[in-house]
Amino acid sequence: MTPPPGRHLPIVAATPFPRAAAGALRDTQLRATLGRATRTIRDKRAAVVAEVPDWERLRERAARVKEDVIDRLPELVDQFARAATAAGASVHHAADAAAANALVTELVRARGVDRVVKVKSMATQEIGLNEALAAAGVTAVETDLAELIVQLADDTPSHILVPAIHYHRGQIRELFARRMPGFSADSDDPAVLAGAAREYLRRTFLSARVAVCGANFAVAETGSLVVVESEGNGRMCLTLPDTLIAVVGVEKLLPRFTDLGDFLRLLPRSSTGERMNPYTSIVTGVTPGDGPRRLHVVLLDNGRRRIAADPVGRAALRCIRCSACLNVCPVYERVGGHAYGSVYPGPIGAILSPQLTGQDAGHNATLPYASTLCGACYDVCPVKIDIPAILVHLRQTGPKPAAERAAMAWLAWTMRDRRRWRAALRTARSGGRPLRVLTRRHGGRLRRAPWPLSAWTAHRDAPLPAGESFRDWWRRTHDR
Amino acid sequence: MRIALFVTCLNDAFFPRVGIATVTLLERLGHTVTFPAGQSCCGQLHANTGHRAPARDLERHTEAAFAGHDVVVSPSGSCVAHLRAHTRLPVHELSELLVDVLRVTDVGARFPYRVTYHPTCHGLRMLRLGDRPLRLLAAVRDLELLPLPEPEQCCGFGGTFALKNAAVSGAMLADKCAHAVATGADYLAAADSSCLAHIGGGLARRPDAPRPVHYAEILAATGPGATG
Known part of the structure; x- marks a missing residue:
């Protein structure tokens, strides 16, 4: 049993949810933006899920695979470490956020750089890696467009998949004009804004020597990391710099390479509402003359093995961070992600944040009450996490007046x-x-x-x- | 058939007309209704607010009150869902009893009004009532059924959520009420008195709003007037 990690992490609510939510509700612009955005993704998801006749069987199978992973975490961690090491990667184990941040900082310093490029990753958000690197004099540049927006604004993400969902394009143009070097466009046409970001990022990619990423899946059998993305920024980061550092939560493991098939069908339909995501990169160790010459994998626990020991709460570890539950949640839709005070907002955040930190951290004990238990989240979850049941479980095990x-x-x-x-x-x-x-x-x-x-x-x-x-x-x- | 009624604590104290309508309807269909007087609350409120021990007491209490009854009916989707998850009672939500067990959709009701139906979350997603209540309502004479926009969206009640997160609950309620008013219906029907108390309390503050009604009251009605 590892003790609950530090209270300073970006997964600890600084304000009780009801108060934060009431504040967010007063922002009518935010409510309109969120309402439009979540409805669009919700409808897209529903349409592409309806096309898959065996969707329910897929969900069942994926849930079973993840349950098996949670049952065998230590064994699969070892198997992954052996396979990845054999393929030429260096595998590190981090018990908590502080250990992971220290490891990554040291690895970056060893390359003698003061800047790294980053692929969007929830694990690095969870541990506050960018802040830790900044404290060590290293600038981490987010290369996912929405993460870049949030970073340029000195803001925090408000959605797992669409971190800048709380921005409308006028705000983004204004932000780019203020904070993006070389930006001059006076249009808020999304294509123009994306084009400007692409130019800016391209210069960054070509000069970066170290990249930091997460992984959507890590295959124990082969030691492979799988990164799923839409913009191609991930592919750039995974192939151009000569050193790649991956921070991966241990629950991302899958036993076999063939398990990927189901998950790669479930994830894009659930998250972006696409049949298939534009880029799927699979990195297995290092290959001379192709991609990074050094690959470090930091396997992060940060409370996960403790959660795995809770017979009800452990299902939260099945999560593949698709954020379908956010998009259907009537509470999330009205208050947005910041009200949850964690990089994991919405229904999944309400069961993940208090479990990762322990319910005595900050105001995380208010999060399990941020739900009417309407069950919409459970219905859309591609790995069948009974979120309402876990919310009730956390209410029952948490503090009460x-x-x-x-x-x-x-x-x-x-x-x-x-x-x-x-x-x-x-x-x-x-x-x-x-x-x-x-x-x-x-x-x-x-x-x-x-x-x-x-x-x-x-x-x-x-x-x-x-x-x-x-x-x-x-x-x-x-x-x- | 001999049918034991679990009226629910909320209906017992605040909305007896829903229990009366259920009895009236089932007796009109030729069945014998019993009311085990030991019953009170299923424990859902306690459990969902996080109080497992008192919830367990009430679950056992309810189980004991209905011991020996082969068919139990309740006009509350959420209480049925709770009892089904935590007891072994053979409990049916009213529309399940009518459509699946008694195999009737036309219950001989007449309700000459425009009605819109809100499928409550527990009925929709936990019990999977599907279109059972709608089929029952569609067979009611002189009733005009009007579709509710975004029906599957929660009304924002959520038990103590309505108090603990009053602002969010109020925002969800405002949207549900706006949708209900937009239908132009005379009545908004649902399968749970708790959601109806919340939605009805919001509708009462709006002009030209539908009035809240439990669908059991409609099925019990045989002429003008909300309750049979």
Whole structure:
């Protein structure tokens, strides 16, 4: 058992979710941007998933493979390390974020460079690698367009797959004009903006000697890393620089090379709503004259083996970071990713962040409550993570206010005895009587209530106990 | 058939008309309804708010209250989903009982109004009720069914979510209400009184809004008027 990692990580919520969410809701521009964007991806995904007749079987198989991986993590880590080493890679093990950051920093320094190019990677976001490198005097340049936008803005990503989903193009043009060297266009046409970013990045690629990436999958059998992307920036980073450093969460392992087939069908349809992603790169060790001459793989635990030991929570480790759950989540759609206070937002973030850090870290214990348990996330998850079940599990194992505990215990005590329950119903009924009279013109509904029920009446009328409970009606009409 | 009713604590205290409608409907179809008086709450509220121990007490309590009953019905999708996951009770949501067990879609109801139907999340995604409630409503005489835009979107209730994340819940409710008003329906029907209390509470603050109604009330009706 590793202790929970540091509280400073970008997966620790600094603000309770309800407060952060209420703030985000006031940004009407953000809500419009997010609503449009999530609806577009949601519809695209639904259309391409509907084309696959054996989608449910694919999900089942993928879930089973991932469960097997979680069962055999230590064994597969060893197998991967042996295979990758045999293919010419150097494999390192990092127990937590600090160890991983130290390892990568040291490897970069050993190459004598002060700049690295990066392929979008959630694992490096999770450990705050860019910040750690900056502290060591190394600039990490994000090469994924959306990550570049977020980086130029000194912002944090708000979506796993579409990190700049909270920007509209006018804002991006303004940002490029301010922060991108050599940018001069006065158009906010997406093609023009992408073209400018391409020029800027191309110069960076050609001069970079070290690249840092993550991996969507790591094959234990062959020691291969698989990187799935859309823009070709990943392919550049994986092939041009002479040193490649990959930071890979241990849950990314797959046992066999042939397991990739199902996952490469599931991932693009679930994430971007495409039948196939434009670039899939598979890197197995080093090959003389082709690609990097040095390949380092840092296998990151950072709480994963601890999660694997939780019989309910461990299913979160199946996640392939497609973000389909974000795009269908009614909560995410309205508040955006920043409200979750973690690089893992949305439903998957609400079960991943508190598990990675422990629920006592920052305000991560508020995240499992950031859901109505509507189940839309579970329906779209390509690896069938029952997110609502894990949210409930985390609520049940996490901290709760003493007053709420007492109220729930009292309520259950009252409800599990027939006489106490009937007495409570009668008390509610007679207590409600004057209110029913007073609220007659509102149809017998309460428009304003004192705290804590004011949270209810702030947005909707409250019902009052009926003049006659069902059981009293039943007694009057049926128990004669 | 002898059918035991799990009315739910919420209906018992706040919406007895939903229980009365369920009884009226089943008796009209020639069945015998019983009401095991030991029942109260299924424990869903406690469980979903994170209080496992009291939830377990209530699950066992409910199981004991219905011991020996072969067919249990409840007019609440979320309570049925909870009982199905945590007890061995042979419990059916009302539309499941009618369509799958009793094999009836035309229950002889008449409801001369325009109605839109919101498929609640538990009914939609946990019980997979599918079009059962809609088929039942479609067979009601003089009822005009109007489609609700984005029906599968959650209304924002979510039990204590409505209190703990009141602002987000309110934003989701506002969108659901806007969709409901846009239909021009007289009534918004659903399969769960809890969601209906939330949506109805929001609709009550809007002009020209549909009124909330449990679909059991519609199926029990045999003429003008919300309840049979």
